[in-house]
Amino acid sequence: xxxxxxxxxxxxxxxxxxxxxxxxxxxxxxxxxxxxxxxxxxxxxxxxxxxxxxxxxxxxxxxxxxxxxxxxxxxxxxxxxxxxxxxxxxxxxxxxxxxxxxxxxxxxxxxxxxxxxxxxxxxxxxxxxxxxxxxxxxxxxxxxxxxxxxxxxxxxxxxxxxxxxxxxxxxxxxxxxxxxxxxxxxxxxxxxxxxxxxxxxxxxxxxxxxxxxxxxxxxxxxxxxxxxxxxxxxxxxxxxxxxxxxxxxxxxxxxxxxxxxxxxxxxxxxxxxxxxxxxxxxxxxxxxxxxxxxxxxxxxxxxxx
Numbered sequence: 001x002x003x004x005x006x007x008x009x010x011x012x013x014x015x016x017x018x019x020x021x022x023x024x025x026x027x028x029x030x031x032x033x034x035x036x037x038x039x040x041x042x043x044x045x046x047x048x049x050x051x052x053x054x055x056x057x058x059x060x061x062x063x064x065x066x067x068x069x070x071x072x073x074x075x076x077x078x079x080x081x082x083x084x085x086x087x088x089x090x091x092x093x094x095x096x097x098x099x100x101x102x103x104x105x106x107x108x109x110x111x112x113x114x115x116x117x118x119x120x121x122x123x124x125x126x127x128x129x130x131x132x133x134x135x136x137x138x139x140x141x142x143x144x145x146x147x148x149x150x151x152x153x154x155x156x157x158x159x160x161x162x163x164x165x166x167x168x169x170x171x172x173x174x175x176x177x178x179x180x181x182x183x184x185x186x187x188x189x190x191x192x193x194x195x196x197x198x199x200x201x202x203x204x205x206x207x208x209x210x211x212x213x214x215x216x217x218x219x220x221x222x223x224x225x226x227x228x229x230x231x232x233x234x235x236x237x238x239x240x241x242x243x244x245x246x247x248x249x250x251x252x253x254x255x256x257x258x259x260x261x262x263x264x265x266x267x268x269x270x271x272x273x274x275x276x277x278x279x280x281x282x283x284x285x286x287x288x289x290x291x292x293x294x295x296x297x298x299x300x301x302x303x304x305x
Contacts, residue, residue, distance in 0.1 A: 001026045002046040002118050007036030007062070008080070009054040017049055017080075020107045021114060033057035037065060040072045046118045048072075052081035052092065060091060067096045074124075076117045080105070136186055137193035140208035145216055148206055150270060152218050157264040161220065162297065164227040165274050166259040167281040168196065168215035171289040172249040179246040188253055189213055192238055196255075199234050224261035224296035231257055232292045232304065239290060254290035256281060261297055 004025040008014040014029045021027055028043070030036035033054055040048060048066070052059035059079055066072040076098040081088065089100045098117050101109065132144035140148075156163035170176070170192055177185040193209060196217075200207045204220040219227050235257055243253040258280025260273050276295055284293040287303065294302040 002122075003028065003043055004114065004118075005030065005036065005039055005043070005045050005048045007031075007033065007040075007048065007054075007059075008051040010051070013051065017110065020110050024111070025114070025118075033059075033062040036062060037069075040066060040075065041069060045072070045075050046121055047114060048075055048077045049114070050077050050079055050097075052079050052083060052088070060095060063092065063095045063097060074121075076121050078113060078117065134193075134209040137190045137197075137209050139193045139197045139215075140206065142208065142211060145206075145208035145210065148208075149216075149218060149274075152206060152220055153264060153270045156220055157266060157268070160263060162223050162227070162261050162263050164217075164219040164222055164224070164231075164259055164261040165277040166217040166219070166227075166231055166257055167210070167274075167277045168217065168255050168257050169281055169285070170213040171254045171256055171285075172245065173213040175246050175249050176253065185213075188243060191241065191243065192253065192255065195238050195241055196234055199230075199237060222261070224294060224302070227259065227261050228292065228294040228296075228302050231259055231294075235290070235292050250290070256284040256289045257292045258282065258284050258294070259292065260295040263297065 002025050004021060005028045006014050006017050007030045008017065009031050011031065014031065018027045018029060028039055030039050033056060050059045050063060059081070063077055063079070066075065066077060077096065078099040078101060079092045079097045080101045080103065082103045084102055092100050099113050101113065132141060134141040152163060170188065173185065176188060193215065196215065197207050200217065206218040208216055210216040219230070222230065235255055238255050239252055241253070245251060245253050258277050260276040260280060262268065262273055280293040280295055284291050287293065291304040296302060
């Protein structure tokens with residue numbers, strides 16, 4: 001059920017809005033702007049109904065704060081007020097409200113506008129989610145990776161925990177395409193991606209298609225030994241699918257993986273360590289492919305023999 005937050009200092013007004021909407025939505029009520037801000041930051045809201053005239057921080061000031069917070073920046077807000085001047089309506093819309101309803105209001109108007117804006121919000125979320133997914137494989141795409149990687153890096157630096165960056169490459173992929181054709185190559189990219197993605201189960205794990213037959217992964221919190229062990233198991237899982245390859249280069253489709261683990265400092269560069277992971281990938285190919293090569297926290301190389 002969609003979640004709606006009502007912020008209104010009048011218990012009578014808030015109860016009326018709750019009565020109108022509670023059959024269709026999960027309603028939460030706050031009677032001060034400060035309480036409303038806390039509740040808005042806590043939950044996955046589909047819409048906020050906000051009274052404009054409130055003591056202390058009024059609805060306009062609260063709306064400005066909601067638009068400044070990452071969690072609530074895009075949550076639709078409908079202003080409800082007894083103010084009837086056009087300047088107040090223009091101000092509310094300029095601050096980012098999606099609608100402006102004047103008191104006294106009709107029940108049907110509240111239901112209709114809430115329903116419309118929740119549908120629009122969910123549609124936008126769906127479109128944005130699709131824009132972040134690689135259409136061939138169903139995993140995160142390069143755009144989503146570009147948006148997430150710096151945040152992961154900053155989290156690791158702030159929390160002073162290890163972060164591991166990994167680069168994957170399907171071995172002899174050009175030979176596979178030349179042997180079996182591009183449609184078969186697309187199916188292999190998708191199958192490898194799904195096999196790997198299923199083994200990244202934690203919320204702190206991230207896996208994306210980097211481009212072509214390349215993938216990238218980020219693990220937050222693992223030391224180098226546990227990260228290396230986990231990625232090695234993933235490599236074995238891909239090999240274990242026993243997808244036939246051109247027997248002149250390999251009996252099965254396999255992947256080479258390079259990675260690095262570091263506890264980043266404030267002056268460390270994400271790009272520098274991604275380049276190290278890419279160098280480890282190059283070494284994995286140079287050493288014979290179908291293996292993992294890793295650089296640990298001490299810049300010592302771990303590799304399969």
